[in-house]
Amino acid sequence: MKHGQLASKELAEFVRERAAIEETYSKSMNKLAKIASNGSTLGTFAPMWDVFRVSSDKLALCHLELMRKLNDLIRDINKYGDEQVKIHRKTKEEMVGTVEVVQALQVQTGHLQKSKEGYHAKCLELDRLRKDGAPQKELEKAELKSKKAAESFALCIEKYNRVGGEFEQKMSESAQRFQEIEEAHLRQIKQLIKGYSHSIEDTHVQVGQVHEEFKQNVENIGIDNLIQKFAEQKGTGKDRPALVGFEEYITVLAPEGGKKSRAKAFRIPGLVWTQANIFLLHLLT
Amino acid sequence: MKHGQLASKELAEFVRERAAIEETYSKSMNKLAKIASNGSTLGTFAPMWDVFRVSSDKLALCHLELMRKLNDLIRDINKYGDEQVKIHRKTKEEMVGTVEVVQALQVQTGHLQKSKEGYHAKCLELDRLRKDGAPQKELEKAELKSKKAAESFALCIEKYNRVGGEFEQKMSESAQRFQEIEEAHLRQIKQLIKGYSHSIEDTHVQVGQVHEEFKQNVENIGIDNLIQKFAEQKGTGKDRPALVGFEEYITVLAPEGGKKSRAKAFRIPGLVWTQANIFLLHLLT
Numbered sequence: 001m002k003h004g005q006l007a008s009k010e011l012a013e014f015v016r017e018r019a020a021i022e023e024t025y026s027k028s029m030n031k032l033a034k035i036a037s038n039g040s041t042l043g044t045f046a047p048m049w050d051v052f053r054v055s056s057d058k059l060a061l062c063h064l065e066l067m068r069k070l071n072d073l074i075r076d077i078n079k080y081g082d083e084q085v086k087i088h089r090k091t092k093e094e095m096v097g098t099v100e101v102v103q104a105l106q107v108q109t110g111h112l113q114k115s116k117e118g119y120h121a122k123c124l125e126l127d128r129l130r131k132d133g134a135p136q137k138e139l140e141k142a143e144l145k146s147k148k149a150a151e152s153f154a155l156c157i158e159k160y161n162r163v164g165g166e167f168e169q170k171m172s173e174s175a176q177r178f179q180e181i182e183e184a185h186l187r188q189i190k191q192l193i194k195g196y197s198h199s200i201e202d203t204h205v206q207v208g209q210v211h212e213e214f215k216q217n218v219e220n221i222g223i224d225n226l227i228q229k230f231a232e233q234k235g236t237g238k239d240r241p242a243l244v245g246f247e248e249y250i251t252v253l254a255p256e257g258g259k260k261s262r263a264k265a266f267r268i269p270g271l272v273w274t275q276a277n278i279f280l281l282h283l284l285t
Numbered sequence: 286m287k288h289g290q291l292a293s294k295e296l297a298e299f300v301r302e303r304a305a306i307e308e309t310y311s312k313s314m315n316k317l318a319k320i321a322s323n324g325s326t327l328g329t330f331a332p333m334w335d336v337f338r339v340s341s342d343k344l345a346l347c348h349l350e351l352m353r354k355l356n357d358l359i360r361d362i363n364k365y366g367d368e369q370v371k372i373h374r375k376t377k378e379e380m381v382g383t384v385e386v387v388q389a390l391q392v393q394t395g396h397l398q399k400s401k402e403g404y405h406a407k408c409l410e411l412d413r414l415r416k417d418g419a420p421q422k423e424l425e426k427a428e429l430k431s432k433k434a435a436e437s438f439a440l441c442i443e444k445y446n447r448v449g450g451e452f453e454q455k456m457s458e459s460a461q462r463f464q465e466i467e468e469a470h471l472r473q474i475k476q477l478i479k480g481y482s483h484s485i486e487d488t489h490v491q492v493g494q495v496h497e498e499f500k501q502n503v504e505n506i507g508i509d510n511l512i513q514k515f516a517e518q519k520g521t522g523k524d525r526p527a528l529v530g531f532e533e534y535i536t537v538l539a540p541e542g543g544k545k546s547r548a549k550a551f552r553i554p555g556l557v558w559t560q561a562n563i564f565l566l567h568l569l570t
Contacts, residue, residue: 003327003328003329003331004328004329007324007328007330010324011330013320014320014321014324017320018317021313021314024310025306025309025310028306028309031302032299032306035298035299036299039292039295039299040288040292040295042288042291043288043289043291043292044289045289045292045296045470045471052299153531154531157529157530157531164529179512182512182515183512185329186330186508186512189333190503190508193333194503197496197499197500197503200496201496204492204493204496208489208493211482211485211486211489214482215486218475218478223468223471223475226471227464227468227471244442244449245442246442
């Protein structure tokens with residue numbers, strides 16, 4: 001049972017490490033999003049950085065979410081660990097009888113051994129006296145001792161077998177009980193592992209969606225589109241520079257008098273470049 | 286074009302950061318595998334740690350592989366960056382004519398302005414003389430000056446329009462050329478992004494397989510199976526303890542003489558416990 005408690009502890013430790021890994025990954029993805037958002041806003045490629053930024057931000061969220069789920073799971077594992085301790089304590093109390101019978105059997109095993117040795121010694125002594133032709137009185141005394149030792153030995157055997165029977169019964173019951181506890185433990189642990197598995201699977205699906213979105217976004221931003229956007233932002237206009245014509249200077253003195261005509265302002269057309277000229281600016285700057 | 290070079294540089298930087306993130310993740314997964322391999326080997330749960338270890342090791346490999354692919358991609362991006370520099374240098378050389386015509390137009394714009402102002406001033410002067418009733422000789426002189434200024438202005442306009450035409454032509458050609466370069470650049474960059482996308486997608490599929498395997502392995506290890514394995518490893522046997530019977534001490538003196546029988550060794554059966562009794566050991570230790 002102690003191993004069961006260790007298993008819960010170790011599983012919690014494993015999940016905690018995984019949660020920490022996911023947290024680090026999430027933070028790194030935030031950093032990556034920052035790199036994307038710091039991408040130059042000047043070239044034709046600029047709008048793509050937004051796709052990278054959004055994708056990295058979403059990945060960061062996916063892994064942060066996984067971290068949160070794993071932290072919830074750790075709480076569940078710890079809760080189960082506490083329950084385990086209670087169950088084990090209760091079981092130990094219930095098993096006091098089994099412990100007693102095991103100790104009793106150990107004691108009886110010692111008695112049996114001693115009793116056997118005593119009986120053996122008395123029989124040997126009797127044998128020796130007979131061989132040496134000892135006096136009848138001594139022989140009778142030795143026979144009595146040997147008989148008593150045999151009776152004591154027989155009693156010991158009986159007691160040993162009785163305790164042995166109890167031992168077998170208690171052991172069988174306890175083994176059954178422990179097997180049930182072990183099975184319940186493994187069922188619980190497997191349930192927790194399933195939770196772990198589900199969380200990781202969910203995140204995997206989400207990450208797949210984020211990536212699919214990224215791919216789609218990259219594909220959707222066409223090259224023509226990027227150039228068009230860039231030209232709209234950076235272009236100086238669509239008109240071509242007009243030709244300059246000669247304009248007469250108109251006198252302020254009205255020859256017919258009265259009506260005063262003003263000198264028309266002479267204007268050089270601004271350099272209104274074509275939409276594409278912005279590319280030239282890159283060359284010149 | 287400079288922005289194009291910046292885009293390649295920034296993309297390489299982004300991919301480098303991602304590669305670093307994947308490397309860190311891979312190393313963390315190796316560490317996680319180590320935690321799994323350090324899991325207790327004693328309880329019924331022990332065989333599960335191997336499933337965790339294998340899965341974490343495989344995840345580490347997936348992300349290491351992604352890091353390698355991204356490093357290859359960085360090499361490709363840098364190679365393209367070098368090509369870009371060459372193309373841009375060559376284009377700049379080809380565009381010298383355009384730069385010249387832009388500068389010529391700037392010069393002509395200045396001349397045109399000055400020439401207009403000169404013509405204006407001469408006309409004003411002529412007007413003033415006429416108003417003041419200046420002598421005929423002075424008027425003729427002023428008229429000549431005004432006429433010359435008009436001719437010079439007309440020449441300037443002609444030259445400006447000629448240079449303006451050249452400017453439009455060169456600008457149009459250059460813009461076309463730059464647009465082609467920009468398009469080629471974006472095509473290339475998009476190709477590189479596709480490489481990035483593919484690598485990440487491959488890894489995502491692999492990670493999915495590793496996880497599927499993990500799930501399958503967890504499911505395949507049944508609870509009965511774990512208990513059976515544990516009992517086989519830790520159990521002390523399947524036999525039950527036998528009953529002890531009384532055995533007579535057999536004398537070494539053969540009453541009929543000759544044949545010598547040896548005292549049969551008296552054996553207490555070892556405590557051969559049932560398979561399940563190992564659970565009890567947990568309680569007692």
